[in-house]
Amino acid sequence: MRIGELAAQAGTSKDTIRFYEKIGLVSGQRLANGYRDFPAETVAWLHYVRTAQTLGFSLAEIARTGDALREAPDTAEALSALFEEKIHVVDARMAELTALRAELAERVGTGCPLRPARQPG
Structure with missing residues (x-):
């Protein structure tokens, strides 16, 4: 074709x-x-x-x-390992994004958001 x-x-x-x-x-x-x-x-x-x-x-x-x-046949067994691996990748990325979100939220209202975050104290 x-x-x-x-x-x-x-x-x-x-x-x-x-x-x-x-x-x-x-x-x-x-x-x-x-x-x-x-x-x-x-x-x-x-x-x-x-x-x-x-x-x-x-x-x-x-x-x-x-x-x-x-x-591979279109069966759950043939694709499960691949999907499990992808789930681990997604979970890791979600954790990274959660940490990034927390960092950004911490910098809101600090004036210059590119300066290092304030240390408690």
Whole structure:
């Protein structure tokens, strides 16, 4: 299938598909006329990529685990470890953001918010 048809069926742009091809998320075959030709299963893969991004996975994470996940059955067991790992990343980021929020709240009303926080005393 040509890139325009793939883009329409996957609900994305041709530029996005070209970018994904550049970083190795999808691959198409070049025809003699120079057009890209993608296998039909690329549509499902692009839907998977979009869902993974919605769940907070970066393109690098998707690319790193993509081959294994394409082969994995759609079962809870096949994806649970990946989701557990992502939950730990999210928890760590939430802790960082909570600390950042506390630091910002402490600096409200201090005049210059870029000076070191006042030490109690």
